[in-house]
Amino acid sequence: MIDYNCMIGQWPFRYLRKNTVDDLKKVHEKHQIESGYVSNLSSVFYHDPFEGDKILFNSIKDSQYKMVISMNVALPNLYRDIKMANESFAYEGIRIYPSIHKYDLKSSKFDEFCHMVKEANKKLFISYRMGDVRLDYLINQQLPDILSIKSIINNPYDLELYVLNLKAQEITALRDELFKSSSVFFDSSDIKHETFAREYLKEKGIDEKVVFGSFFPLYTFESNYLIYTKT
Secondary structure, three states, X not given: OEEEEEEEOOOOOOOOOOOOHHHXXXXXXXXXXXXXXXXXHHHHOOOOHHHHHHHHHHXXXXXXOEEEEEEOOOXXXXXXXXXXXXXXXXXXXXXXXXXXXXXXXXXXXXXXXXXXXXXXXXXXXEEOXXXXXXXXXXXXXXXXXXXXXXXXXXXOOOOOEEXXXXXXXXXXXXXXXXXXXXXXXXXXXXXXXXXXXXXXXXHOOOHHHEEOOXXXXXXXXXHHHHHHHHO
């Protein structure tokens, strides 16, 4: 099994006791998870996400983990940044955080970015939310309009796409779009907040599009794992 939504690094709003690669390895080995797509939490808040990605690369380069760099589409010089990453890292995907960085997913700039991701032959990971937005106070997340997510999931770019941290009702709202592409998936990290959510998704015929995502270290690993494997 692979963890499609895991991270290391610092979270500025609360103390994380376990947030290193070694911590991630221990919890994965305990649950017989062979690998994961890993990003750096710190990169989300750096003016230059590349600085955090250098730390991530050095932390996992001799491990089984797959690197996912972080990018802020609101910043200039995206083409230069992807080129620099291609020259500097062996990485598998690019992860974006529109709820924090607050840009328009229907803009021409975002369209250009998706074409860059396709040209680089990388997976795209979209974090719809970062944790419980009710706890925000230093920043205010602005969740993207679900219609803008629909337009991306229609996948005109033919990307391998993972939409992370959606709740079960949001996934259901995207049901038709999810089946238009064989390379679009969502992760299991945020469905744990709703009673019998996995059963509900099975009833709606969407369960085959779910991949395991723990959202380590911000969410409790055990509860995510049990919901994914035992329902």
